[in-house]
Amino acid sequence: MEITARGLWTLIHGMGFGALYLLACSGALVELYFFTASHQLSPPAPNHERFLKAYLIAMVMLAWFAVLSGTYVIYPWYRAPPPPGAADLSMFPQHLLMSSCTTSGWHSLGMEWKEHVAWFAPISITTVAFVFLRYGRDLRNHRQLRAAVLCFALVSFLAAGVAGLFGALINKQAPVQCGHTFQLRAGGER
Amino acid sequence: MTTPFHSASPQIPALPNGSGAAAILSAGIGAFALAVLSIAADKSALVKSSLNFYAPTGPLSGVTTVAILLWIVTWVILEGRWRSRTVAIGRINAAALALLGLGLLLTFPPLADIF
Numbered sequence: 342m343e344i345t346a347r348g349l350w351t352l353i354h355g356m357g358f359g360a361l362y363l364l365a366c367s368g369a370l371v372e373l374y375f376f377t378a379s380h381q382l383s384p385p386a387p388n389h390e391r392f393l394k395a396y397l398i399a400m401v402m403l404a405w406f407a408v409l410s411g412t413y414v415i416y417p418w419y420r421a422p423p424p425p426g427a428a429d430l431s432m433f434p435q436h437l438l439m440s441s442c443t444t445s446g447w448h449s450l451g452m453e454w455k456e457h458v459a460w461f462a463p464i465s466i467t468t469v470a471f472v473f474l475r476y477g478r479d480l481r482n483h484r485q486l487r488a489a490v491l492c493f494a495l496v497s498f499l500a501a502g503v504a505g506l507f508g509a510l511i512n513k514q515a516p517v518q519c520g521h522t523f524q525l526r527a528g529g530e531r
Numbered sequence: 532m533t534t535p536f537h538s539a540s541p542q543i544p545a546l547p548n549g550s551g552a553a554a555i556l557s558a559g560i561g562a563f564a565l566a567v568l569s570i571a572a573d574k575s576a577l578v579k580s581s582l583n584f585y586a587p588t589g590p591l592s593g594v595t596t597v598a599i600l601l602w603i604v605t606w607v608i609l610e611g612r613w614r615s616r617t618v619a620i621g622r623i624n625a626a627a628l629a630l631l632g633l634g635l636l637l638t639f640p641p642l643a644d645i646f
Contacts, residue, residue: 412595417587450640457569457638460595461562464602465631468558472551482544485620486551492628493558496635 342527346520347418351512354415358407359505362462365400366498369466372396373473373494377480377487390477397470404463404501411459411508418517419452434515447514451507459504465497549613552623557609559627559634561602566637568594570646 344352372393376385423433430437438448472490473480480487571578572590582593636642 408595412588412591413585416591420589421587453640454638456591457565457594458635460565460598461631461635461638464558464561464565464599468554471554475550475554476546479545482542483548483551483620485624486548486555489551489555489620489624489627493555493631496631500635 342525343522344525345518345522347415347517348520349523350410350414351517354407354410355505355508355512358403358410359501359508362400362403362407363498363501363505365396365403366466366494366501369397369400369469370491370494370498373469373491376478377490379481379484385478394470394474394477397466397473401463401467401470404466404497407501408459408463411504412456415517416456418519431515432519434511434517437515438511444514447507447511451511455504455507455511458500461500462497462504465493465500469494469497547615547617548620549616549618550610552618552620553606553609553613555627556623557602557606559630560605561598562634563630563637564601564634565594565598566634566643568598570637570643573643574646 376389376393418434420435421433423430423436427433430440435448435452438444438452469490472486476483476486480490568578568582569591572582572594573579579590582590582597584596585592
């Protein structure tokens, strides 16, 4: 049982940052909706507000770690050009996908979309977090600002969802692999 | 005796909306800039090479760096101007969400390829 260095980084990027962000996003949408709703019967508890602020800050960090690790660690491995005349393209995912008309769409549509739309997630959630940190419970009294915050949170969720979905599907078609191998567990004889 | 929390109708805001409006509009501008820059880098060899800030990542490094810088600079400027003001949030919201929506659409390759 082993994993390559590139496989491990892909795991950290996709599962550690991306999937965790998506999970957090669904919770944040619900929390933001109810916390800032003007029809609440009682004022929110201060520790509830503090918790939501910390939660949003953690989400901002997750979103930025996800796009930065994707763009500057994983993506260079994905798009690396193979040496001239290379027959085995398994270490060069983009070129492997582009080598067949049955898989080229995973790059020309999937990766081309993912690499740009993913950046909408940190931009949007940073905005959401800033506005919530600044206004807190007072956001209940700014109905239009609240509506915009919820829209940005939703866009962040959708952008991360598209990026995560294509990331998983592309990695299934042409995994980013190679590099140092880490032995996780020695295999026993069957 | 504490004042009861009247919730059915919003209370008077304690803070002006300018700071929030600045954050929202600048994010819309940043998102739209990212989409426009990605199309420009795809269509123009000159833009593509000039946005190649970090060779292993290619023009994506420049597209995202410039868009982020535009977003931050716009945010700082708007924050400085609107921080203590109440602004026309309805129009600003509409503009920001339109820019964000257009940006999202323009990152979708079949639509970006129209240009």
